[in-house]
Amino acid sequence: MLQLKAKNLALLGKWWWRFRTEPNIFWVKVIKSICGQDGGMGLSRAILASRKISTWSSILMIDSELRKLNLDFENLFIKSVSNGNNTLFWKDAWLDNKLLYEKFGRLIMLDSNEDALVSERIIKVPAQKAPTMQNNWLPQKFDIFIWRTLLKILPVRVELDKRGVDLESILHPVCNNEVETV
Incomplete structure (x- = not known):
């Protein structure tokens, strides 16, 4: 039974990945016309579960299913911007x-x-x-x-230190626990 669930998650993940990487395919355009430019990926699990597009909702819920297994599916992939024609400014x-x-x-x-x-x-x-x-x-x-x-020229402590500016510490001045970066 566990192997069947793993195979199902892998196949759902494949369709999720294809939606994200192949924006000009007909079925992707259909999903975007129904669910919006992001295909509904920003919707909560409760909203997705209530939708009648059950197959697509299952694909969208792959991220939350894998989080239960301590896998961060979304962050396993890095979006390549290329010419910027397939990358959403705010939502990718x-x-x-x-x-x-x-x-x-x-x-x-x-x-x-x-x-x-x-x-x-x-x-x-x-x-x-x-x-x-x-x-x-x-x-x-x-x-x-x-x-x-x-x-990378914002005047944060790490960048100032790289430029040779003499600082007491590169730690964040408020919390004093972590290095101050962008």
Whole structure:
């Protein structure tokens, strides 16, 4: 019985992975038209269980099923941004393997399109080392913050220490337990 459950989880995981990596396939487009751009991946387990799309709901619940076995399915995979046409700016883990809408929850409310692609938000400028944000949809402060984060030049203690700035400690000044990083 255990082998059957493992095989079922593996097959569900395969469809979950195909949804995430093959956005131009017909069945993926159908799911997105029914459940939204993220396919309902952000929905809670209770909402998924109540839906009538039982097969797709089972695929979406693969993450919570594997968490019961102490496996973090979502974080086993790293999203490759490439040209940004297949990566959601807010809802895919493309920057430091974290979702930007979780990291910057209040900023997403300022965006008129929560399902925007990375390619719609970041414009690469060839003369610079890193992509810059050139949009009017967010305050300039955020543009500068993202630009500095990508270049790893935010003045956090770890980066200042790398540049030879003499500091008492590189530990976070509030908790004094962990290194202060971005």
